[in-house]
Amino acid sequence: MISATQAPSLCKAYEPYFRVGAALSSWLVKDPELVEIVCRHFNSITADNQMKPDSVLNLEGTLAQGDPCHAATDFTRVDALLSFARDHQLSVRYHVLAWHNQTPVWFFKKDWENDREAPFAPKEVILARLENYIRDVMQHVNTCFPGVVYTWDVVNEAIEPDQDGPGLYRTRSPWFTAAGQDFLPAAFRAARRYAAPGQTLCYNDYNAFEPVKRDAILDVLKMLKAENLVDTMGMQGHYLLPHLDIAACETAARAYAALGLKLQVTELDIHCNSDDEAHVAALAEAYRSWFAMIKKLVKEGIPVEAVTFWGVTDADSWLPGFRKEPSYPLLITADRKTKPAFDAVLREAEL
Numbered sequence: 454m455i456s457a458t459q460a461p462s463l464c465k466a467y468e469p470y471f472r473v474g475a476a477l478s479s480w481l482v483k484d485p486e487l488v489e490i491v492c493r494h495f496n497s498i499t500a501d502n503q504m505k506p507d508s509v510l511n512l513e514g515t516l517a518q519g520d521p522c523h524a525a526t527d528f529t530r531v532d533a534l535l536s537f538a539r540d541h542q543l544s545v546r547y548h549v550l551a552w553h554n555q556t557p558v559w560f561f562k563k564d565w566e567n568d569r570e571a572p573f574a575p576k577e578v579i580l581a582r583l584e585n586y587i588r589d590v591m592q593h594v595n596t597c598f599p600g601v602v603y604t605w606d607v608v609n610e611a612i613e614p615d616q617d618g619p620g621l622y623r624t625r626s627p628w629f630t631a632a633g634q635d636f637l638p639a640a641f642r643a644a645r646r647y648a649a650p651g652q653t654l655c656y657n658d659y660n661a662f663e664p665v666k667r668d669a670i671l672d673v674l675k676m677l678k679a680e681n682l683v684d685t686m687g688m689q690g691h692y693l694l695p696h697l698d699i700a701a702c703e704t705a706a707r708a709y710a711a712l713g714l715k716l717q718v719t720e721l722d723i724h725c726n727s728d729d730e731a732h733v734a735a736l737a738e739a740y741r742s743w744f745a746m747i748k749k750l751v752k753e754g755i756p757v758e759a760v761t762f763w764g765v766t767d768a769d770s771w772l773p774g775f776r777k778e779p780s781y782p783l784l785i786t787a788d789r790k791t792k793p794a795f796d797a798v799l800r801e802a803e804l
């Protein structure tokens with residue numbers, strides 16, 4: 454294992470195929486060694502949290518404005534990351550415009566009431582708020598940081614056929630309670646209106662390889678595609694080491710591409726709860742065979758815009774907190790050394 458600051462560049466190795474990205478936390482860009490690692494190995498970044506609605510929306514400003522359809526925004530955190538990206542010549546995938554999670558409860562409520570029990574605002578008000586929010590974010594980003602963002606996660610995790618019974622959608626989402634399934638095309642229509650030329654619009658979801666969910670996503674993507682609203686399918690890619698089904702990932706990727714969509718893998722990590730020798734080797738083999746699969750698709754002509762890791766080193770992964778057990782899911786150790794998985798992915802690029 455060598456220091457990640459010394460290892461050959463991952464993104465250079467994959468330049469003929471796709472961008473290689475990572476999700477960053479705000480603290481990470483203040484650590485010079487981590488910045489060196491990011492700039493060496495990644496040519497695309499996203500924010501793990503700073504670009505989400507709860508990081509942008511501002512309740513006090515909204516109440517002061519007094520407009521029932523227009524929420525106030527505060528771009529301090531967004532701008533910090535976009536400035537970092539611009540200054541280091543990194544492209545950005547913006548995550549995320551519309552999501553049920555990490556959107557403040559008041560955004561959905563009548564009179565902007567900050568109370569879970571308060572009544573929802575009427576559907577037409579919610580859709581106007583959505584349009585205004587998307588316009589404000591996209592215009593701000595594209596005016597102040599032209600050319601920095603290349604793709605937008607317009608809607609995240611809205612399709613969940615398993616958890617909510619019949620139907621395609623995650624009906625427990627406040628978006629559905631407040632506006633029904635129309636919020637999804639409405640979000641994409643707004644994003645299409647305000648996107649800069651060349652920016653792609655992405656639908657993003659987890660377990661997008663799983664057949665029942667895949668087919669539900671395909672149905673919704675067909676509807677969006679018929680109106681030319683979506684360009685890219687974002688397969689998140691949160692996998693578990695013993696259960697990574699690469700054949701299912703490949704089948705799903707081919708099915709999304711067959712709709713005429715580009716692909717992105719937006720949140721790649723492989724949960725692995727030990728760093729003993731056997732697990733380290735198994736992780737390396739899992740990553741190697743997954744990258745071999747995605748590279749094969751690109752060689753066949755399937756457009757893959759980017760593969761983005763959900764974190765830079767194991768120290769900043771969300772998985773230990775979420776799984777409540779140790780996790781060693783990325784290519785770089787917590788002490789910033791490259792793992793055998795890193796070497797395996799790098800070698801795979803050269804084959």
Ligand code: G3I
Pocket residue numbers: 501502554555609659689720771
């Ligand atoms: O900001 C507060 C802070 O003020 C407080 O002191 C601290 C105490 O726990 O919590 C902080 O908020 C946390 C936030 O991350 C920022 O660190 C939240 O509790 C925590 O829930 C939140 O987790 C994020 C999670 O999304 C929430 O949905 C993860 O960092 C982030 O990696 C994760 O990312 C999601 C993608 O957006 C969508 N796909 C799944 C992926 C993993 O869950």
